[in-house]
Amino acid sequence: MFGRLERSQGTEPMSAINVTPLVDVMLVLVVIFILTAPLMASSVKLDLPKTDAASTTDATPSVSLVVDRAGQAYLDNRAVPLAELSQSLTRTAARQPDTEVQLRADENAPYGKVIEVLGVAQKAGLTRIGFVTGAPAASANTASP
Numbered sequence: 568m569f570g571r572l573e574r575s576q577g578t579e580p581m582s583a584i585n586v587t588p589l590v591d592v593m594l595v596l597v598v599i600f601i602l603t604a605p606l607m608a609s610s611v612k613l614d615l616p617k618t619d620a621a622s623t624t625d626a627t628p629s630v631s632l633v634v635d636r637a638g639q640a641y642l643d644n645r646a647v648p649l650a651e652l653s654q655s656l657t658r659t660a661a662r663q664p665d666t667e668v669q670l671r672a673d674e675n676a677p678y679g680k681v682i683e684v685l686g687v688a689q690k691a692g693l694t695r696i697g698f699v700t701g702a703p704a705a706s707a708n709t710a711s712p
Contacts (some may be wrong), residue, residue, distance in 0.1 A: 617624040638680035660692035667695040
């Protein structure tokens with residue numbers, strides 16, 4: 568049919584959804600989440616000195632090392648300067664190298680002072696260190712869901 572002109576139907580509406588922009592947006596959100604997740608974890612406020620964990624009952628030799636709120640160190644309930652603490656812990660490590668240091672630090676003690684006392688104990692040769700904590704408040708134990 569020579570004389571007949573066929574007309575095209577024109578553009579029809581698209582019946583498929585284009586998911587490429589959706590995938591792009593989701594990938595950007597995943598990247599943002601991956602980058603911000605570590606930042607959110609560091610903003611959590613902790614109250615480390617309280618726990619209801621079971622105490623150890625083994626009979627290993629130990630020394631009690633206390634750091635009070637002011638940063639003063641005590642060895643077996645006796646106030647000692649850091650130089651004397653180092654000498655005492657070195658003598659203890661020479662007698663019994665497996666002695667455990669049981670550290671009790673006030674929750675308001677300067678962090679730097681606690682680390683300094685731990686460093687003195689490690690330099691003296693005492694590497695077994697236990698952190699002694701207090702029991703949580705009674706209201707935390709009686710709270711029920």
